[in-house]
Amino acid sequence: MGNLLSSNDFPVQGRTVVIAGGSQGMGLAAGRQLAERGADVVIVARDQSKLREAFEYIRQGAPDPQAQRFLQISADLTSPSESVRVIAEVVAWNHGHPPDIVWCCAGSSHPTLFVDTPVAEFKTQMDSNYFTSLYMAHATMTSWLKIPHKNLVDPARPASSSLPARHLIFTASFLAFYSFSGYSSYSPSKAALRSLSDSLSQEMNLYSAAHPSEPRVRVHTVFPATILTEAYEAENLIKSDLTKVLEEGDGGQTPELVAARSIKALESGQELITTDLLTGLVKRSMLGGSVRGGFWRAMGDWILACVMGLVMIFVRDDMDRKAKAWGRKFGASGMKGDGKQA
């Protein structure tokens, strides 16, 4: 609430939101804030007891607990058939209607140096970060876009949809724009999400033109920097000291702040969303042909891109120097002291 009605591109009151990875961290914070805005919220994750706790926390945020509905579904989203089941359960629960908004927050990180990373982990990371989102996107898009022919020729339907748009939201990372030592198993999965997001958002033009009476589908990706969650504390236990030094310029944000800024950006219609200044700047050096959201925003991005194109040369150079100095001082493990991992 609190938004000018006319300028809100992301109305959620009375709408159904699915949050994949909604049982903790950023997904949980987003679920709670959307419930506070009047949405019906479905959370999906693997661990049942965390889901139960999260369900209660989200439900308690609802301003209208009589009217608003909530659902928890336990599923491992690295399996494509599980994503199909999740959407089918949501459709059945939602009186035969697909969800209006699907936000993919599931993911994990294993920030060890390349040769210190068990080789199986590279696939695990793609599964956990990229494929969980891709499978959810595929199941969701199928429910939205495979429209029965009879609906298309219904003369009672308006030629141009006045219904609010549907939204598919991915969660990537700062590291999708600029990666560095320690993130070789994680960053590629997040960069792939950005590429998927660009492909899908372009493809949606086809559907909005072919099915003008259906709600438009919008695709967004959020790129958080450090989020101060339990997962972040856990990743720091295996993270090399070198990686910690390289990222020490980023103080981190609470999951609540990341969720709040993401929702605000969605309300203002942004497609590639950053929630902190640093990532916003680095994004400008990497936008390429991604959607900017209007002429003036594009011009602002272009000016910042000139500046950031130069700044990133020095950012990279500085990190290269730090890595070399580290190697000379501590050897190749990336750890301080005798080079043995703690």
Ligand SMILES: NC(=O)C1=CN([C@@H]2O[C@H](COP(=O)(O)OP(=O)(O)OC[C@H]3O[C@@H](n4cnc5c(N)ncnc54)[C@H](OP(=O)(O)O)[C@@H]3O)[C@@H](O)[C@H]2O)C=CC1
């Ligand atoms: N923390 C950070 O510093 C940053 C995180 N990110 C990204 O933001 C997102 C949220 O991060 P954060 O809040 O820290 O993460 P958390 O680990 O706190 O939460 C992850 C959520 O996803 C669920 N999940 C994980 N794997 C699966 C799976 N295979 N199937 C179903 N559910 C799954 C978890 O529940 P369960 O384990 O029970 O399944 C949990 O609900 C992630 O995609 C992360 O990569 C981006 C930038 C920085």
Ligand SMILES: CCCCCCCCCCCCCCCC(=O)[C@@H](N)CO
């Ligand atoms: C003006 C431009 C200056 C740029 C300086 C670069 C400073 C480094 C910021 C590092 C941020 C790292 C976030 C990682 C988040 C993440 O996804 C992981 N926590 C998951 O494992």
